[in-house]
Amino acid sequence: MSSAMFELILEATLDTLYMVAISGVIAALFGIPLGVLLYVTRPQQILAQPVANRLLGVITNIGRSIPFIILMVAIIPFTRMLVGTSIGTNAAAVPLTIAAIPFIARLVEGALNEINPGLVEAAQSMGATPWQIITKVLLPEARGGIFTALTVTVVTLISYSAMAGAVGGGGLGDLGIRYGYNRFSPTVMLITVVILVVMVQGFQSLGDYLVRKSDHK
Amino acid sequence: MATREGGLFLPTRCTARPWRPGALLVAQMIRLHNVSKTYYPHGRSRGRPASDAGVTALKSVDLHVPKGQIHGVIGLSGAGKSTLIRCVNLLERPTTGSVFVDDQELTSLSGQALNQARHRIGMIFQHFNLLTSRTVFANVALPLELMGMKRGEIRERVLPLLDLVGLADKVSQYPAQLSGGQKQRVAIARALASRPRVLLCDEATSALDPHTTGAILELLRDINHKLGLTILLITHEMEVVKSICHRVSLISEGKLVEEAEVGDFFTAPRTHLGRSFLNDFLELEPPRALIERLEEAPGEHSHPVVRLAFSGDAVSTPLISRLARECGVDVSILQAKVESIQDRTLGLMIAELMGTADETREAIDYLESHDLKVEVLGHVQRDV
Numbered sequence: 192m193s194s195a196m197f198e199l200i201l202e203a204t205l206d207t208l209y210m211v212a213i214s215g216v217i218a219a220l221f222g223i224p225l226g227v228l229l230y231v232t233r234p235q236q237i238l239a240q241p242v243a244n245r246l247l248g249v250i251t252n253i254g255r256s257i258p259f260i261i262l263m264v265a266i267i268p269f270t271r272m273l274v275g276t277s278i279g280t281n282a283a284a285v286p287l288t289i290a291a292i293p294f295i296a297r298l299v300e301g302a303l304n305e306i307n308p309g310l311v312e313a314a315q316s317m318g319a320t321p322w323q324i325i326t327k328v329l330l331p332e333a334r335g336g337i338f339t340a341l342t343v344t345v346v347t348l349i350s351y352s353a354m355a356g357a358v359g360g361g362g363l364g365d366l367g368i369r370y371g372y373n374r375f376s377p378t379v380m381l382i383t384v385v386i387l388v389v390m391v392q393g394f395q396s397l398g399d400y401l402v403r404k405s406d407h408k
Numbered sequence: 409m410a411t412r413e414g415g416l417f418l419p420t421r422c423t424a425r426p427w428r429p430g431a432l433l434v435a436q437m438i439r440l441h442n443v444s445k446t447y448y449p450h451g452r453s454r455g456r457p458a459s460d461a462g463v464t465a466l467k468s469v470d471l472h473v474p475k476g477q478i479h480g481v482i483g484l485s486g487a488g489k490s491t492l493i494r495c496v497n498l499l500e501r502p503t504t505g506s507v508f509v510d511d512q513e514l515t516s517l518s519g520q521a522l523n524q525a526r527h528r529i530g531m532i533f534q535h536f537n538l539l540t541s542r543t544v545f546a547n548v549a550l551p552l553e554l555m556g557m558k559r560g561e562i563r564e565r566v567l568p569l570l571d572l573v574g575l576a577d578k579v580s581q582y583p584a585q586l587s588g589g590q591k592q593r594v595a596i597a598r599a600l601a602s603r604p605r606v607l608l609c610d611e612a613t614s615a616l617d618p619h620t621t622g623a624i625l626e627l628l629r630d631i632n633h634k635l636g637l638t639i640l641l642i643t644h645e646m647e648v649v650k651s652i653c654h655r656v657s658l659i660s661e662g663k664l665v666e667e668a669e670v671g672d673f674f675t676a677p678r679t680h681l682g683r684s685f686l687n688d689f690l691e692l693e694p695p696r697a698l699i700e701r702l703e704e705a706p707g708e709h710s711h712p713v714v715r716l717a718f719s720g721d722a723v724s725t726p727l728i729s730r731l732a733r734e735c736g737v738d739v740s741i742l743q744a745k746v747e748s749i750q751d752r753t754l755g756l757m758i759a760e761l762m763g764t765a766d767e768t769r770e771a772i773d774y775l776e777s778h779d780l781k782v783e784v785l786g787h788v789q790r791d792v
Contacts, residue, residue: 200766307535307537309535309537309540310537312499312533312537313531314550314554315499315526315538316497316499316526316527316529317523317526317527317531317550317551317598318524318526318554318602319522319523319554320520320523323554327550327553327554331539331541331542332539332541334541399503405541407541407582407584408540408584
């Protein structure tokens with residue numbers, strides 16, 4: 192393989208990692224609080240707000256029901272407004288983030304739902320404020336579940352980022368399509384696929400390790 | 409000058425407080441006044457039509473627990489025990505009525521003030537409710553963190569508590585590594601961390617085996633004794649009431665139907681439910697074969713079968729042999745049991761009185777005149 196090809200692959204790999212990292216981090220920053228909000232505003236919960244809860248739920252569901260490839264195109268004006276362009280890794284990171292936020296939120300909500308309600312009750316009996324319940328009970332108790340949610344999200348982002356390549360987003364998906372598919376190069380296609388598989392395996396193992404470490408059940 | 413100095417010794421606190429019935433005799437630590445709780449099927453009761461009845465879990469409950477006492481509330485599942493104990497620290501807010509703990513009306517508080525008041529009320533649960541993500545130490549430290557206490561102070565407070573509950577060697581273990589009894593000990597240490605005046609126990613031993621139950625009850629009694637802590641507990645087990653409570657209330661369908669000193673309750677429950685709890689506890693039911701032969705009305709050739717409950721002096725008096733001598737009645741003992749409850753001894757017996765109708769009537773009068781509780785269960789045909 193030529194060194195030019197090697198550089199292309201390396202650059203594409205770094206682009207993918209960059210897109211996944213930036214969208215993963217930003218989506219976590221918004222998605223985890225949204226997931227907490229979805230949970231604590233449920234009826235009978237510590238900050239019960241049935242109307243707000245239903246509204247948030249509907250918005251989250253809308254976000255989750257739009258196919259990624261359509262979302263990517265549909266929000267191009269928003270992407271342009273935010274990063275100044277609709278092509279490249281930065282532009283691809285915007286729809287990736289938007290898609291990942293409701294995804295993480297629902298997974299986090301599910302993780303919180305696994306917590307024994309007795310623990311919240313115990314904290315309330317000790318005079319804990321809702322904020323203290325969130326930071327000292329809910330989030331620490333759901334840590335394993337949240338790591339699982341983030342791992343699933345990162346893996347999903349890796350495959351979505353490959354889709355972003357189709358519209359000029361850069362990264363391994365872009366490389367695979369342009370060189371592997373359009374130029375009929377099975378080698379490049381194979382290499383991109385192998386790198387993606389290794390990446391997913393790596394993140395999954397890291398996630399599993401973190402889940403194991405935080406689980407004292 | 410002298411009079412002014414003398415004034416310092418006046419009990420000014422007493423004059424500052426409104427007079428309450430009973431307050432002069434003994435300080436009440438927990439007071440529930442006319443507490444009712446209704447659950448509505450569709451959330452809150454705001455602007456609700458009168459037709460929407462809801463489910464009433466508590467009906468006009470009045471409960472007073474004096475300082476330093478262990479008070480038990482016993483009832484079957486679904487009777488409202490859990491709701492009752494949750495109303496004391498307002499985990500459930502009563503629909504009507506008021507709750508006082510240590511002379512503070514909790515029902516008038518909300519938000520921060522309520523949280524402050526809850527620091528003075530510890531609670532333990534049937535399933536322990538320890539945080540799985542925290543070590544034993546950190547679990548006990550939690551209520552202190554919530555109060556904003558500093559790390560060093562927390563350490564000084566937590567370690568002696570773990571000593572008290574006998575878990576000094578488990579400081580850095582996680583709850584999953586502990587047995588049920590050890591988990592409840594951690595929960596007790598956690599409940600005591602904020603130095604509460606009151607401890608609420610929600611079926612605290614129901615998930616434990618009999619041996620561990622005994623040890624946990626022992627610990628609670630110890631804490632009550634050492635710290636003068638007032639304990640309110642709910643349970644469905646007479647064993648718990650018998651071994652640590654001073655007073656007991658019986659709850660049925662959301663109402664307190666009976667309240668008594670534990671000794672009195674075990675010797676002479678006043679309600680049908682009370683008697684059935686006692687009988688289940690003592691397992692003193694007539695044998696099945698006998699029940700089938702029992703007839704309600706006395707026949708021409710039948711003998712009464714009676715349940716005798718005796719306490720106090722009656723236990724040590726040879727009443728049965730006297731009965732035979734003085735009334736000419738033969739007594740066939742079908743079942744008997746003696747229990748000691750606190751400082752009292754309680755004897756129970758199921759017996760068939762064999763004699764003529766007049767003789768047996770006389771025998772029953774004789775027993776009742778000696779302070780025995782006599783209950784005629786029925787009559788059996790004499791074997792001819």
